[in-house]
Amino acid sequence: MSRKYFKITKCPEASLATANRIIVSDKQGISDKAIINVTKNNGTSSIHSVILSSRVNLDYLGLTLVDRQWLEVPLDEQVLVSIENRSTKKLASMVLLSVEFLQKAKATKNPLNTDEMAQQFAMKHIEQPVQLHQRLVFTLTNNPTLVFTVVKISTTEGPLDMSKIDENAKVGVLFQNTEIRFEPAKASGVQLKGSAVGTESSPNVINPNWDFAQMGIGGLNDEFSDIFRRAFASRLFPSNIIADLGIKHAKGILLYGPPGTGKTLMARQIGKMLNTRKPKIVQGPEILSKMVGESEANVRALFAEAEAEERQMGANSGLHMIIMDELDAICKQRGSTNSGTGVHDTVVNQLLSKIDGVEQLNNILIIGMTNRKDMIDDALLRPGRLEIHMEISLPSEQGRVEILHIHTATMKKSGRLDPDVNIEELAALTKNFSGAEIEGLVRAAQSSSLNSYVTATSKVEINQEVYKQLKVNRGHFMHSLEHDVQPAFGSNLDDLNDYLLYGIIPWSPGISKILQEGDLYGKQAANSDRTTLVSLLLEGENFTGKTALAVKIAINSGFPFTKIITPGKLVELADMAKIRAIYKIFTDAYKSEVSCVILDGIESLIEYVPIGMRFNMSMVQTIMTLIKNLPPRGKKLMIIATTSNPNLLKDIGLRQHFTHTMTVPLVQSSTNLIEIIDTLQVFTKEETEDLKNELKDVNLRVGIKKLIDICMTAKQAGDSDTKKATFINLLNRAGGIL
Structure with a gap:
């Protein structure tokens, strides 16, 4: 047979449905080792192995419903069939198959063993061609019937020649050394385990377009490294590795520390860095409602999408991030409020049940932020919930250098930052400044620079001749440090x-x-x-x-x-x-x-x-x-x-x-007393000498603070004799002279 038209018919018996071959009549004169090319009326073609059966009429091709849907051919449609040369087909070095259940009603949540599937599939389909997007019906022992879709094929020239591999082949013939790998189909609910899980089945949690150098989180490198290690590292590995180790992904991070230290900025950058569903950002008080039960409903709504995807895709669900600012507003210690409604307590209870309740979610990451960690209910902070506690404290001097570089980078690039501005000097002068206060300092310096080019008389005018020379210099920063910006935490x-x-x-x-x-x-x-x-x-x-x-x-x-x-x-x-x-x-x-x-x-x-x-x-x-x-x-x-x-x-x-x-000693010597008087310069040299003679050999017992007060009072007296008399009188009344 060179080329001949055939009609499409149904698969004649259920036992042939999982053969994944086209069924032809045993009287057709085609060998069961043949590979045929099927060309449809629109010109597209595909290749298949055949299986012979007496229950198919001559000039008919028996196809299962899955095959007909994949090939998009209805019953009784004519197709052109020709015999292919097997020797021209390259061998498949690797085939990646996505897995889904044939009947959703019979789906199971039990993980499927990919090692068993790979072994049984290879034995059944040896020397059979597979092609990209082909759908294959397969039954694993004691499990519901599955449908595989060919996602990727890599081919080689020969069974022993792995030097020339085509990673993006469209057709390949399975042989004994073909590597079979699996991944769950999207929204299939299939869960896999074993070593044959494809790396593509674990979605890359890090956004591939993310550049860590552009994070713009100055002074928080150590904190970010700790968060990455504890919260995200486990999400970089395939789900089968995680299952083998028995790892449970971290579900929550609590960022706490003084206002303005970069908690919200870090949460935003984490949201951009991760390849997640669009993060849900909520301010704590937004959860609360005056309507009975509405606050709890708002909490449930935050988790609704994650729950739905978890039910559909199981361990292969995408990551859902919830960012909750001002967490202390809604998660106070239960029993600590006297509102009478108990709404805060029920909100905490609802949040706990969603994070770590009976039906646990493994596809969520909650980032909570607060200035008052001590106010948050303890149950929310234990392992399995918001278990990673990261203090975002005031930046160190090196951290302040990084923050200043970030906020002055644009000025430096455009030539608007005067060379006399020393970032290291500013970092040393901004002890206990938070990141937000450093940013405020830069803005204040910019305003000072702009103001130097503004003339305010009867009307406000801008000096057009010199504004092109505008630069922010050291003086502007020093002025802002002295008058405009002071740290909330620090020495007054x-x-x-x-x-x-x-x-x-x-x-x-x-x-x-x-x-x-x-x-x-x-x-x-x-x-x-x-x-x-x-x-x-x-x-x-x-x-x-x-x-x-x-x-x-x-x-x-x-x-x-x-x-x-x-x-x-x-x-x-x-x-x-x-x-x-x-x-x-x-x-x-x-x-x-x-x-x-x-x-x-x-x-x-x-x-x-x-x-x-x-x-x-x-x-x-x-x-x-x-x-x-x-x-x-x-x-x-x-x-x-x-x-x-x-x-x-x-x-x-x-x-x-x-x-x-x-x-701390008292003043007990007249010599010390005279020395103090000299230092304060209350009396003239002659008056001091007279006092020295009058108080010679006198026993004294007076505190320095009281002595200074007496000197300041005596200074207000009139002439010299009155001043001396007043001093001695006050010293005596204070008990200073024994």
């Missing part, structure tokens, strides 16, 4: 300098020793690999300058975060509010790499009253706990406290928790 030098109006007068070797040792403790806190917490107690009588010395030591340390807690700042607060205020300062301190907290007048902070020995025990326990607790890993803290009643602190168990204790 104006506040601290209020305690040093007269500076530190080194009137005694004891004062110099306190400052020297204080500097030593500051270096220990900043540089020691073994010490993360240093606490110093300055004790002494009233008005000895303990607060000024504590502030001076803190400023000398150069720590980026320094805060002072004084009784005056807490006077308007209720008891619990005072505790929260102190606790917040310490938690803010932990957000900086190294920090200093000053507790001024501990006896007043704990509300000590000598009558009846009354004090606030809750405040005592709070301060004791904060003094004892080590800061979080990677953070260092120095605590400086002052007290005028060291015996009280010893009795209530506070004093022994300080690692170092120093006593």
Whole structure:
């Protein structure tokens, strides 16, 4: 037979339906080893193996419904058939087949063993040609009938010649060394296991067009590396490898830290980086509704698409990302609100059931963001839920360099950044700046630059002659640092300098020793690999300058975060509010790499009253706990406290928790007193000499702070004699002269 027309008929018996060959009459004169070419009326052709049967009439081709649908030929249509030369057909080195169930009603969720399928399929179809997009019916032992679709074919010139492989062949003949691989068809619900799962079956979780160099997340490289390792690395491997290891993908990430540190930016960049369904971005309060049950329905709607795809595709479902900002607004600790509706509790319950309920989803990734991790319900933070907790803290100096480079890159490229701008210098000057505050600094400097070309008289005018020379220079940045942008977390030098109006007068070797040792403790806190917490107690009588010395030591340390807690700042607060205020300062301190907290007048902070020995025990326990607790890993803290009643602190168990204790002396020598007067320049040389003679051999006992106050009061007196008399009188009334 050279070329002949045949008509299409049905497959004559069910036993031949899975042969995946065209059935011809055994009287047709065609060998069962033949390969035929079938050409349709539209000119397209395909090649097939044949199987002989007595139940097919002459000049008819028996095709299953699957074959007729694939070839798009109806019953009784005529096709042209010719015998093909088998020797011209290349051998298939690899065939990739997508798998789906023939009947959806009989689908199973049990994983299909690809190793068994590959072995049985190869034995049954040896020396049979397959072609791209061909559909093949197959029955695996004790499993529903499947339909394979040829997705990819690689061919070779001969069984032993693998040097010339065509990766994109359209036709190939199966032989004993053909590698058979499988992947689930889209929306098929098929789950596969075994070593014969094709790599194409695991969708690339990383967007192929993504450039990591363009992420624009300055100072967060370490955090991003940790997130990638824990949340995404497992998603890069084929599902069969994951099944063999018994790995469950991470379902949730919690990004927490101070405002403006880049949590939202990181979440957005992760969404762009991943090859996922379009991320759902929701602000926490958007979930809540005044309608009964509506808040829970909003939570369920976030997971609806992921659930539907999980049911259809199982382990091969695409990744669905949900980004939830302000997570603390809806996921507060259950039982912590007194609204009466309990809506927050039910929202948490609904979210927990969707993430890790009876019907667990493995195709979701939730990224939650919050400034208040402590407010979020503990059940949401355990493994299996939002299990990856990543603190996005204030950037280090190197991180600030990276952020500044990002925000000045456009200016630098266009030549608008003056060469006198030193990024490293700006990074050193922006201690405790968040990423958002650094961006604000750049904007403020740009505004300063623009403003220098604007003339505002009776009307606003722009100097058109020079605006083309516009550049942002170092002066603009310095002006913005001084006047426009201050870090929310950091040292308020104006506040601290209020305690040093007269500076530190080194009137005694004891004062110099306190400052020297204080500097030593500051270096220990900043540089020691073994010490993360240093606490110093300055004790002494009233008005000895303990607060000024504590502030001076803190400023000398150069720590980026320094805060002072004084009784005056807490006077308007209720008891619990005072505790929260102190606790917040310490938690803010932990957000900086190294920090200093000053507790001024501990006896007043704990509300000590000598009558009846009354004090606030809750405040005592709070301060004791904060003094004892080590800061979080990677953070260092120095605590400086002052007290005028060291015996009280010893009795209530506070004093022994300080690692170092120093006593601030009183002024007890007339020589020291005269030295202080000289430094303050209150009296003339003659007046000072007279005071020196009058106070010679007098026993003194006065605090430096009280002495300065007496000097400032005496300075307001009239003539010289009145000034001296006033000074001695006030000193005597203050108990300074014994």
